[in-house]
Amino acid sequence: MKKLLSLLLAGLLIAGCSSTPTNNENGGETAKPNTSASVINVYTRDGSSGTREAFEGAIGLEELTQNAIEVSSNGDMATKVGNDTAGIGYVSLSTDFEANNIKALSFEGVVPTVETVLDGTYTMQRPFAFVTRAAGDFGSDEKEQLVAAFIDFLQNSTEGMAIVESAHGIVDMTKGTPWAELAKNHPIVTQDNSAITLVTAGSTSVSKTLQAALEAFQPMAGNFQISMNQTGSGDGYKRVLGDEKDGANAADIGFASRNFKTEEDVTNAMTTGVYCIDAVVAVVNKANSLTNVTGQNLNDIFAGTVTSFTDVK
Amino acid sequence: MSTKIKDKILNTITYFASGISVFVLGAVLVFLFSKGFSTLNWDLIVNNYWSQNLLGTVDSVGGDYTISEEVDGIYSARWGIALKDNVNSQKEKVIEVTYIHPESPLKTMLSSSAGDNNKEITLEDGYTIQKIDIVTSDGIPTFTGKIMSQDAATVISNIDSAQKITSIYYKTTGGGIRSSLITTLYLIVISLVIALPIGVCSAIYLHEYASKSKLNKLIRQGIETLTGVPSIVYGLMGVTVLFPVTQLFGATTTSILLGGLTMSIILLPTIMKSTEEALIVVPQSLRDGSLSLGATKSQTIFKVVLPCAVNGILTGVLLSIGRVIGESAALIYTMGTFINDSPKLLSQGTTLSLMIWSFMSGEQPNFELASAISIIILVIVLVLNFIVKAIAKKFTKNFA
Numbered sequence: 172m173k174k175l176l177s178l179l180l181a182g183l184l185i186a187g188c189s190s191t192p193t194n195n196e197n198g199g200e201t202a203k204p205n206t207s208a209s210v211i212n213v214y215t216r217d218g219s220s221g222t223r224e225a226f227e228g229a230i231g232l233e234e235l236t237q238n239a240i241e242v243s244s245n246g247d248m249a250t251k252v253g254n255d256t257a258g259i260g261y262v263s264l265s266t267d268f269e270a271n272n273i274k275a276l277s278f279e280g281v282v283p284t285v286e287t288v289l290d291g292t293y294t295m296q297r298p299f300a301f302v303t304r305a306a307g308d309f310g311s312d313e314k315e316q317l318v319a320a321f322i323d324f325l326q327n328s329t330e331g332m333a334i335v336e337s338a339h340g341i342v343d344m345t346k347g348t349p350w351a352e353l354a355k356n357h358p359i360v361t362q363d364n365s366a367i368t369l370v371t372a373g374s375t376s377v378s379k380t381l382q383a384a385l386e387a388f389q390p391m392a393g394n395f396q397i398s399m400n401q402t403g404s405g406d407g408y409k410r411v412l413g414d415e416k417d418g419a420n421a422a423d424i425g426f427a428s429r430n431f432k433t434e435e436d437v438t439n440a441m442t443t444g445v446y447c448i449d450a451v452v453a454v455v456n457k458a459n460s461l462t463n464v465t466g467q468n469l470n471d472i473f474a475g476t477v478t479s480f481t482d483v484k
Numbered sequence: 485m486s487t488k489i490k491d492k493i494l495n496t497i498t499y500f501a502s503g504i505s506v507f508v509l510g511a512v513l514v515f516l517f518s519k520g521f522s523t524l525n526w527d528l529i530v531n532n533y534w535s536q537n538l539l540g541t542v543d544s545v546g547g548d549y550t551i552s553e554e555v556d557g558i559y560s561a562r563w564g565i566a567l568k569d570n571v572n573s574q575k576e577k578v579i580e581v582t583y584i585h586p587e588s589p590l591k592t593m594l595s596s597s598a599g600d601n602n603k604e605i606t607l608e609d610g611y612t613i614q615k616i617d618i619v620t621s622d623g624i625p626t627f628t629g630k631i632m633s634q635d636a637a638t639v640i641s642n643i644d645s646a647q648k649i650t651s652i653y654y655k656t657t658g659g660g661i662r663s664s665l666i667t668t669l670y671l672i673v674i675s676l677v678i679a680l681p682i683g684v685c686s687a688i689y690l691h692e693y694a695s696k697s698k699l700n701k702l703i704r705q706g707i708e709t710l711t712g713v714p715s716i717v718y719g720l721m722g723v724t725v726l727f728p729v730t731q732l733f734g735a736t737t738t739s740i741l742l743g744g745l746t747m748s749i750i751l752l753p754t755i756m757k758s759t760e761e762a763l764i765v766v767p768q769s770l771r772d773g774s775l776s777l778g779a780t781k782s783q784t785i786f787k788v789v790l791p792c793a794v795n796g797i798l799t800g801v802l803l804s805i806g807r808v809i810g811e812s813a814a815l816i817y818t819m820g821t822f823i824n825d826s827p828k829l830l831s832q833g834t835t836l837s838l839m840i841w842s843f844m845s846g847e848q849p850n851f852e853l854a855s856a857i858s859i860i861i862l863v864i865v866l867v868l869n870f871i872v873k874a875i876a877k878k879f880t881k882n883f884a
Contacts, residue, residue, distance in 0.1 A: 243851065330615070330631065337633040349625075363599025370737070387614060387631065390539035390653065393598035397534075398737075398822045398832060419727045419738045420820070 210478050214252055214260030215239045221376030221428055226261045226451045227473075229295040230466045236475025249273055249454070256456045257480070259472060264288065264450040265339040273454040277463040288450045289343050295452070298445040299340060299377045300427050301325075304411045306441040309423060313359060314367050317395060318423050319442065320357035321369065324391075325384050326446050328353050334387050338380040340447030350391070357392075364393035371399050372422035373407025380447060381426065404428050408435040516862075520855025523573060528856065531660025532825045535612070538605050538654055540593030545648045549585040557582035558640045563649070564588030567613060567636040573659045573853055578612040579630045579639060581654075589649075596651060607654060613639065615653040618646035625650070661857060663825045667740060667833035668864070671819075672808045674744030674829075675751055676801065682748075683755030684797060690756070691763045692785050710753040719814030722746030726818075735830045743819035743833075747808050754807065755800040762796020763789065791879070798876040805868050809861055812837040836861050 213236055216223040222245065227235070242248045245262050252258040253272035264283055268275050275283050278295045287293035303322065309315040324331040329347035336342050354360055371381060378401050385397050400410075400422065407425030409415045413435070428449065437443045453469055455461050461480055471477035549564030557568030557580075564585025572578050584591050584607055594602045615629040616639065628634060628642040643649060694700045722742060727735070730742045766789050774784040812835075820832035821842050827833035834842065840857050843850045 330627070333627075334631045337631050361598045365599055383631075386535075386537045386655070387653065389537045390595075390597040394600065398820075398824075400820050400822050400832075402816070402821060419723050419735075419742070420817075421737070 210257060211472055211480060212255055212258045213239045213473055213475070214242055214248055214255075214258055215473070216245075216248065216261075217241055217243055221374070221449075222261065222263055222451055224376075225297045225428070225449065226295070226453075228297075229451065230469040230473065232470055232473050235473055238475060239473070252454050252456060254456075256458045259453065259455050261451050261453050263339060264341060264452050266452070266454075268454065272457050274457050274459065274462075276453040276455060276461060278453065279465055280463055283450060283452045285341055288341050288448055293450060296341075296448050296450040297428055298430055299374070299380065299447050299449060300407075300430055300443070300445045301373075302408060302411055302425050302427075302431060302435075302437045302443040303441045304416065304423055305439045308416075309441075311367075313362070313364065314369075314423065315441065316357065316359040317364055317367055317392065318369065320354075320360050320392060321385070321388055322424070322442055322444075323353050323357065324350060324388050326444060330387065331384055334383045335380045335447045338383040339449075340380040341450055342447045354391075360392040362393050364395040368396040368398050369424070370422040371397075371401070371424045371426065372410040372420065373401060373426035374404040374428040375401045376404075376428040376449065377401065377426045401426070407431075408437065412437065412439055516855045516858050519851050520853070520857075520859050523852045523856040524859060527657070528573065528660055529665065529860070530662055532658055533660055533663055533823045534825050535655035535658030537614075538656065539596050540590075540605050540607070540652050540654070541596040542589055542593055542649045542651055544589035546589065547587075549588055551585065555583040558636055559583065560640045560644055562644055563590055565590050565607075567640055569636045572612075573850075575850060577630070579634075579636050581607060581609055581611050581613060583609060590652060593652070607652070608656075610657045612655045612657075613652070614655055616643055617650045617652070618643060619648050619650060621645060621647050623647065629653070661836065661839060661860070663823060663827055664834050664836050664839045664857075665860070665864075667819075667824070667827040668809060668835040670740055670827060670829075670833070671744055671747060671815075671835055672805055672868075674741065675747035675808055676804060678745065679748035679751040679755055679804065680797075680801065683752050683800070684759050686752075687756040687759035687763065688785060688790070691760050692781075692789070707753050707756055711757070714813070715750055715811055716813040716817075718746055718750050719817035722749075722814065722818040730830070733830065738818050738820045738832055739830045740819060740827060740833050741829050743815050743835075746814055746818045747811065750811070750814060751804045751807060754803050755797075758800030758803065759793065759797050762793035762799075765796070766792045794879045795876050798872050798879075802869060802872050805872075806865060809835070809865060810837055811835070812841050816841070836864075 215235060226232075240251070242251055242260070245266060248260045248262050249266050249268075249271035252260040262273075264275075264285070266273075277283065278293060281287050281293045283293050283295070288296050301322070303318055306315065309318060325335070327346070327348055328350040329344070330350045332342045332344055332347045336344065369385070371385075378399065381401075382399060385399070389395060389397065400420065404427040406415075406420070407427040408431055409425075410418075410420050410422040411425040415421060430445075431437050431443070453464055459480065461483060464483065468477070468483050472483065477483060546562040547564070548561060550561045551559070551564075555566045557566040559566040565581060565588055566583035568580050568582045570578050570580040590607050592604055592606050595605045613629055615627050615631045617625065617627045619625050628639050630639075634642075690700065690704060722745065723738065726742055726745045727738070729745065730739055733741065735741060770788055770792065771784055774788045775781070779787070815835060815838050819834065819838070821834060821838060822832045823839060823842070824831055824833045836857050840854045843854050843857075
């Protein structure tokens with residue numbers, strides 16, 4: 172009995188030996204591309220990616236095919252699909268398609284452009300929404316005015332929009348007003364605000380755009396302090412208006428990379444809205460003749476039920 | 485089966501097992517160093533994470549700052565500044581200043597931020613240009629720079645053709661991990677200061693004073709079970725139960741103190757267990773000898789038994805330090821995820837492992853930076869190990 176056990180143990184150890192280190196070394200690549208051109212190679216992002224979350228949500232994907240190849244970033248995805256004639260993947264709209272030798276696919280017949288995203292016809296998109304604490308609940312008047320000024324800067328000023336756009340958010344630049352004009356409504360920005368700390372919470376996907384905007388606003392508004400605690404969309408509402416609004420993790424502005432749900436009642440907020448849009452685009456290699464896909468097509472491909480481009484209708 | 489074959493099999497298994505551990509350890513090290521070593525440099529360690537955002541008033545039409553030597557990047561003789569496209573450690577594109585003429589109007593400016601009272605600010609090499617407010621040759625005020633997703637060449641041509649520059653928004657060099665390094669050491673000290681006396685004393689009680697009653701057995705069992713509780717549960721407990729305690733000290737948010745309190749609870753079982761193990765191996769003859777010389781029980785314990793157990797207690801300290809450095813789940817709830825450049829007892833902060841968490845949880849996981857931080861963590865653990873071992877050597881009294 173003992174011998175049997177020890178042999179079994181040895182067997183297990185050998186099995187463990189062959190699988191553990193490989194996972195470590197290639198940074199989580201899960202499958203190798205198939206070289207035969209007729210079989211689709213599905214590329215996907217790592218599990219923590221917000222783009223992946225948005226993409227899978229938009230096509231209603233329940234289970235990803237086991238043959239999917241995992242890539243580590245947006246740029247990595249573009250490069251790999253650009254080098255694989257049988258590859259399909261998804262990137263954010265701001266990617267340089269031409270330079271990476273990839274082609275953006277229309278979704279449900281709509282070409283992905285900034286215009287179609289903004290007018291809502293291109294549906295593979297998600298809003299970056301924000302919500303503030305209730306008016307009078309900021310602890311001080313100065314802070315409330317500062318939050319209002321920042322939201323105005325983020326949402327309406329040319330500078331704020333340009334910053335969000337440079338951090339890859341989609342905004343309608345034509346609607347911007349120069350900050351110099353808007354600043355007149357916010358006398359708070361001409362004071363020394365270094366004693367005030369703006370605390371943000373919520374989605375991690377908004378981090379890049381939010382951080383860029385906060386940092387740019389800081390010297391324009393009396394050097395206030397920043398504290399960004401981005402943990403996930405669910406915490407955005409909770410920490411400014413929900414259960415945790417007076418707890419240790421309370422925040423002034425909450426963010427979500429989706430619309431606020433019906434159970435997240437934002438009517439009490441001082442202000443709420445959407446400051447930019449993130450769009451996901453399905454891409455194939457330039458050599459591919461495919462130009463348009465539907466949600467069902469993508470669902471079939473990414474679930475692994477359709478494995479050849481000739482079957483995509 | 486003969487004994488010989490049995491022995492062989494058992495031997496092979498041990499060789500195999502240790503071989504695998506060495507291999508895995510090697511693989512992890514190779515992975516970390518191959519990914520992170522190139523990112524590692526002194527600036528990363530000493531710099532702040534957040535760059536300072538500065539807004540300077542310029543209001544100048546430029547001059548002639550022609551230079552004879554070659555400079556990196558594209559040079560504008562009218563403004564005396566050279567810019568270059570670069571990528572920072574966060575993998576973001578930046579427009580970096582590679583050279584600035586000492587007499588350039590952009591070199592020394594007055595800050596236009598409210599509250600700075602027209603403080604003098606300077607532009608140095610390595611800083612990044614975010615936005616330059618200009619007035620075009622047609623007299624229209626506009627701006628150029630990284631926030632318009634432009635590259636260095638465009639910015640230079642825009643400012644060269646402009647009528648004048650009114651103000652400039654730039655960032656100092658950031659992206660360093662200095663603050664997290666300090667927070668990590670801070671947290672180690674706080675949690676050990678709280679957990680060590682409590683842990684050691686309760687271990688002494690359980691081993692030396694407590695009778696072998698059912699209740700004491702239950703307590704010991706309970707403590708051993710605590711080691712198996714997931715740290716995220718401690719984190720949730722910390723933020724609900726311990727937060728009011730830190731509020732008494734004036735905390736308004738999650739803080740390093742709250743993180744330290746939570747960590748000290750996580751450490752208690754480890755310290756108690758290793759102290760008790762150390763007390764067990766102190767020979768009974770020492771206690772008997774001390775008592776027969778007329779020393780009281782407390783004198784015996786604190787002057788004879790405890791010094792012999794120092795080695796074991798320090799092993800507990802070593803394990804605890806490792807635990808504090810490696811912890812992240814409990815700290816997300818109790819210390820926040822904001823990288824704070826001036827960590828204080830009652831402010832939020834991130835340890836190095838939390839910093840890795842936040843770099844890896846973003847839209848574009850940054851393996852290189854995470855690996856570089858891991859290397860630094862390994863070095864810290866190694867150094868602390870040596871220090872603790874040196875202390876142990878100094879304090880150990882060998883009675884046996």
